[in-house]
Amino acid sequence: MIDKSMRDAAAAVAEIQDGASVMIGGFGTAGMPDQLIDALIDRGVGDLTIINNNAGNGEAGVAALIREERVRKIICSFPRQSDSHHFDAAWRAGKIELELVPQGNLAARIQAAGAGLGAIFTPTGYGTELAQGKEVREIDGKHYVLEYPIRADFALIKAQQGDRWGNLVYRKTARNFGPIMAMAAATTIAQVGNIVELGSIDPEVVVTPGIFVQRVVEIASANTHALAA
Amino acid sequence: MIDKSMRDAAAAVAEIQDGASVMIGGFGTAGMPDQLIDALIDRGVGDLTIINNNAGNGEAGVAALIREERVRKIICSFPRQSDSHHFDAAWRAGKIELELVPQGNLAARIQAAGAGLGAIFTPTGYGTELAQGKEVREIDGKHYVLEYPIRADFALIKAQQGDRWGNLVYRKTARNFGPIMAMAAATTIAQVGNIVELGSIDPEVVVTPGIFVQRVVEIASANTHALAA
């Protein structure tokens, strides 16, 4: 019997080693797998490459990883926010590398990795400094930039419900990067509000089929909170 | 008030002109929008480019379009089936052009069109005659073929339910190409088993958001039948 559920967050992240690349779901606080990130911090590994839309807010989640100096490089679209002071300090001190990727390219490159494409010609960024040094091509009168897939060793994501085969459904805009990161990581670890019996998620409404998920851990989360102003 | 629902199939396809490119959903008979195709035949337009996984089965649907000599070119992955005699005859008589595309490339190229990509490096077909004359590239030690998006003027698809804003849900494996064709056509026309009140489809389970659908027509279909043996 296949049961992908794990005892706790610590067990779920126990395979993540120094130097790993780790995708982390969430847009702002919605969909951010805080408890998995806490477990990753507790695990003590460093030299990580983090892929997330942002570069941490306030004190929790990705911000805490950066504060604890576990992150060598971050790939994100929007590192500058009012409460991203830990990234800010690390970046100004030269302690963290930043690869800035337009959000749509970030999503498309993650999706390309999951789908097995070698590269994509994307419309975004053409003629801007974020395309400097990249291959460009005109196709049917429009200009495109060649971008490569972003894959990772691990993805840490948050979903509403899961089952022992790893099927997931999400809640509202907490869905965001979860489904595509699950497809692009070698090992996807999902924290879910509750683990339900196999077959109780309607097969028509499964958003992430279990093939894309390797570990599921039930964490009855507190409600998602707002970003600090 | 926006209401994308149409009186009948004839009204739904009334804008399709000679020479149009038309994606048609379905894998075998599952998801094949038979009544929309019948309406298209009745409309009398020809010189069509059809994009479908197959090249027609038996007498209905795409097979009927081919029998009636309305199809100039078909883009598909699997034209040869035991009951694809209308395609067979048309092809042998030189009356129809065939662009044969591996099924995964077909899906990926349709998805690329909907997502606005200029081209994709795809792993399938490298080293085979279906990649002859195409640009290839080695990326990270793997070989890829450059393939271009497939878009269309129209998509004819079949779904289980729809609403007046064009939101769709599908049924079982009748989903197949519907969601990606809806994203790749300028005008998507969906036949649905029933049109429901706005808001009665759970926003979490909408598969095709209404932005991708321009016309919806309710057709209480007979059950989908098997392919002829």
Place this chain on the structure above:
Amino acid sequence: MNRMTRDQMAARVAQDIPEGAYVNLGIGLPTKVANYLPQERDIFLQSENGLLGMGPAPAAGDEDWELINAGKQAVTLLAGGSFFHHADSFAMMRGGHLDICVLGAFQVSVHGDLANWHTGEPGAIPAVGGAMDLAIGAKQTFVMMDLLTKQGTSKLVDVCTYPLTGLGCVSRVYSDLAVFDVGPGGATVIEMVEGLTIEELCRLTGVRLAHAGETEAA
């Protein structure tokens, strides 16, 4: 002359959004446009973090922080709305499915180039978010901005000096002093606030301006 307030600008943009339009309102000033969309029109607001059919802000205390917009503010969903993942959401934008995108700007060129993501100042942390995708994806990109900086410099320019967001992507500029069409043929004044002349507008902006329905003015 009567400079338009930000609310007046938002109301003016709202006038040009037809029923049935699929629209993304960028973070900041463009968000205000939602307040002026006529209730009787079905207009579909998309937010790039994965929702279509966005409704107004919830009452205080009713916020659900898993139902937010791209500006990370709590919002609601209309009946008929839907949720989807980030790749599908950006496919809506990049695939040309949105009709209108309304964005703020640092600068717009008379040919429609947009600069709105980075001042380029040394030491400033660059952050692009969805700006570059929004700029080039929609069928029409509108910009809403004050025409002049606080220092009195025109933000409608011949050539952007700030780092570009997208090339030739803006079709219309709604400012506090005038509305312009921009594009391959340069800038054309569509409307001006009362008391403003085309000559004064040319002087303020320092760019060559045609006047809708008239011959080129400067």
Place this chain on the structure above:
Amino acid sequence: MNRMTRDQMAARVAQDIPEGAYVNLGIGLPTKVANYLPQERDIFLQSENGLLGMGPAPAAGDEDWELINAGKQAVTLLAGGSFFHHADSFAMMRGGHLDICVLGAFQVSVHGDLANWHTGEPGAIPAVGGAMDLAIGAKQTFVMMDLLTKQGTSKLVDVCTYPLTGLGCVSRVYSDLAVFDVGPGGATVIEMVEGLTIEELCRLTGVRLAHAGETEAA
């Protein structure tokens, strides 16, 4: 010697599919493997037309023709299964998420090249379906085939003469006479049916064969 029946071949392949594997069984002979997967193992069958967790055929009369496999036969869905669209389905395959794909073949080369989609005969209508995606996508691609054609020609060859489906994609061949590993280092015999010798197998196939655990035989 004891040629294996098609059911024996299917049972032999099933032995090598571990619990937890995500598997696509190609149209035709490979479909039979499903009948021999041990019931106590959770093995996930995918069909490229958009389902994961495929169950056995329904009882006669219970067919739902919107619940079919890639061979367009009526199937069922297990509890815990799911439906998805064609792009996600082929992403499972092409993105390397499937563990094992089992396919039929016209020819397999000792280096793992596969020819299984087209005889190349003049006038034959070409039809590829998902064959090329299946061949190159899964972590391991197994082929199930009779070792010899009805005319006695080996289908395990040095170089495929039929049009290729994929290059170097097959890792193992299950035939009615022997099981082979194929790949960059050539073909290795893993098992043979009773009464067959490696010398006889070399003679029948006409290719150079190593024998697992032994030195090269011919």
